Amino acid sequence: MGDLAALIVQQSLNGVYLGCLYVMVALGLTLIYGVLNQINFAHADFVTVGAFTAFFAATRLATKVLGVPDTAAYLLSIVAAFGMGALLGLAVNAAVFAPLRERGDELRPLIATIGVSVLLENAQLALFGPIPYQFDSPFARETIRIGRIFFTGQSVLVVGVSALAIGALYAFLRFTFLGKALRAVAQDRETAGLMGINPGLLIGLTIVIASALAGMAGAMLGPVIVLSPFAGASVIVKAFAIVIIGGFGNLQGTIIAGIFVGVIEAFTVQYLGSGLIDLVVFVLLLAMLVVRPTGLIAERKEENV
Amino acid sequence: MRRAAWLLGAAALIGALPWLITTPYWRGILVLCAMNVLLALALNLVIGYTGQLNLGQSAFFAIGAYASTILIKSYGWNFWLASFAAVLGAGFLGLALAAFAVRLRGHYLAIASLGFAVITYQVLVNWERVTEGVRGIYGIAPPVRDTVALFYLVAAIALIVYFVLDNLVRSPVGDTLRAIREDEISAAALGVNSALWKAFAFGVGAAIAGLAGCFYPGFVGTLVPDAFNIVESFTMMAMVIVGGMGTMVGPVIGAVVLTFLPELLRGFGELRLMIYGIALTLVVLFMPGGMVQAWTALRARWR
Numbered sequence: 077m078g079d080l081a082a083l084i085v086q087q088s089l090n091g092v093y094l095g096c097l098y099v100m101v102a103l104g105l106t107l108i109y110g111v112l113n114q115i116n117f118a119h120a121d122f123v124t125v126g127a128f129t130a131f132f133a134a135t136r137l138a139t140k141v142l143g144v145p146d147t148a149a150y151l152l153s154i155v156a157a158f159g160m161g162a163l164l165g166l167a168v169n170a171a172v173f174a175p176l177r178e179r180g181d182e183l184r185p186l187i188a189t190i191g192v193s194v195l196l197e198n199a200q201l202a203l204f205g206p207i208p209y210q211f212d213s214p215f216a217r218e219t220i221r222i223g224r225i226f227f228t229g230q231s232v233l234v235v236g237v238s239a240l241a242i243g244a245l246y247a248f249l250r251f252t253f254l255g256k257a258l259r260a261v262a263q264d265r266e267t268a269g270l271m272g273i274n275p276g277l278l279i280g281l282t283i284v285i286a287s288a289l290a291g292m293a294g295a296m297l298g299p300v301i302v303l304s305p306f307a308g309a310s311v312i313v314k315a316f317a318i319v320i321i322g323g324f325g326n327l328q329g330t331i332i333a334g335i336f337v338g339v340i341e342a343f344t345v346q347y348l349g350s351g352l353i354d355l356v357v358f359v360l361l362l363a364m365l366v367v368r369p370t371g372l373i374a375e376r377k378e379e380n381v
Numbered sequence: 382m383r384r385a386a387w388l389l390g391a392a393a394l395i396g397a398l399p400w401l402i403t404t405p406y407w408r409g410i411l412v413l414c415a416m417n418v419l420l421a422l423a424l425n426l427v428i429g430y431t432g433q434l435n436l437g438q439s440a441f442f443a444i445g446a447y448a449s450t451i452l453i454k455s456y457g458w459n460f461w462l463a464s465f466a467a468v469l470g471a472g473f474l475g476l477a478l479a480a481f482a483v484r485l486r487g488h489y490l491a492i493a494s495l496g497f498a499v500i501t502y503q504v505l506v507n508w509e510r511v512t513e514g515v516r517g518i519y520g521i522a523p524p525v526r527d528t529v530a531l532f533y534l535v536a537a538i539a540l541i542v543y544f545v546l547d548n549l550v551r552s553p554v555g556d557t558l559r560a561i562r563e564d565e566i567s568a569a570a571l572g573v574n575s576a577l578w579k580a581f582a583f584g585v586g587a588a589i590a591g592l593a594g595c596f597y598p599g600f601v602g603t604l605v606p607d608a609f610n611i612v613e614s615f616t617m618m619a620m621v622i623v624g625g626m627g628t629m630v631g632p633v634i635g636a637v638v639l640t641f642l643p644e645l646l647r648g649f650g651e652l653r654l655m656i657y658g659i660a661l662t663l664v665v666l667f668m669p670g671g672m673v674q675a676w677t678a679l680r681a682r683w684r
Contacts, residue, residue, distance in 0.1 A: 113488075115488055117615075172662065172666070182487055183428075184622070187618060187619060187622045187665050188665040188666060190615050190661065191658045191665065192658065193658070194654055194657060194658030195662070198651070198653075198654035198655045198658065199655055201651070202651040202655070313611070316492050316495060317492070317496065320493070324489065351506070354499055354500075355500060355504070358497075359500060361492075361496050362496055362500070365481060365484070365489070366480075366481075
């Protein structure tokens, strides 16, 4: 294999790994949009809270108190972050989305969640301080080598967990009664309500699932990004770009777009420098919107989720 | 007559404020407040009257600030000429964003405009040869001699802008913009060229935000990209919503409240911004029409 080919394969794999992380963040956004037609701006802070939860669960609770080995501790911390995300989802649904749902406008929940975001960000700033934490994943130390291609255990773990989460989400939406009911609510809330489905309950469930995914994404992002109270903000703008490129509310679109953006980012870092990532992603986004105003993968109004 | 009386009252209040507030710190907050009023008025034209979800307003504020400062510092232009050019530049970039608004709706436009702000911010960080990047531009002189004069200047401009916009939204142009906000398709059926009027709203909104930006560097003395983070767009949006969008007085009240609230909360230290966040959420939850509507409802109940 030539140098260039090896480089391209290597960066593509790095891109898929990054892309999976972004997909985990963006899926929640697109899920909420698909079912409620709302944007949750506090989603970024759910990611940060997830990352901090995982950090303390892994470094304090699991290894020190429970005395489990650090690999198991990290896996446990992902579960803990998932749970913490779910709790935040419950809270934001009860505080913002449920009370504002009846009024049916797109602006007010958006501003209300900006308020939630300011609250969460500054609560974390008060608790953890502005200095970044060093969150080491034990899996990042393992390096796997195939020919001239290298990857870390962490990337295998992230891709594996992401695939598992996406698979579980699909199975839930396709095969379970609740999942079918959720799709019915996404298609037509009023009619679903007439069929004996409780839309409020399913909307709450959607937000809980979306937020749990954000928390889990935080646990996996923690070792990659600079872990500070502002960590989520650096990822969320990209997640928004991904959601738009994939077509708002379109799950397959979001997954494809997430990996696409991850790969673009990997090659941007290789050839242009890491300072230009956001610039490249958003210029591509705007260019794409000129050509296809409803996203690269067109929005399907009938069955989004 | 009543409007003239209100305007005179506002002018008298502006004239009296620096006499009532005498500490340099709070006089500085007054200048900031006047700038925020300008920014909120600009955004309200786009969101409140035309119904276009624009999250990229911080970009125009940034362009006004950077363009005027660079023209003054690197090319030796005088403040007024540089500001005029910067306002024009911001206005034209507003037209560029309007090109997206013509094709995109609702949340798509929100994210596209957010992307516009992200790109602007990234250009400010990365184009170091011109903007000095994160190092920032230092030692920027204010256009007038002291804080009080700067306050009078910005407040007078805000008052003029308010007066002009107030007349604009009462004119047939205002009806046209509201028609686009309420139902774009029906408006088009009545012969409204919605692309043209959206471009108008975005252009004027961007130019006013750029105008506010011209005064910012001289006030702070330094210019760094972080002052124009996308969070700034959210703050402007919050001012419009908290005050009451789609009304003229609302954004002014929102700007005043959200400028002074964080300052008044300084005694709470770290809790300050947490309280701010909670307050913002509560206002949206319990005053859906903003403070103006809450006030009208309260008055109706009293009668």
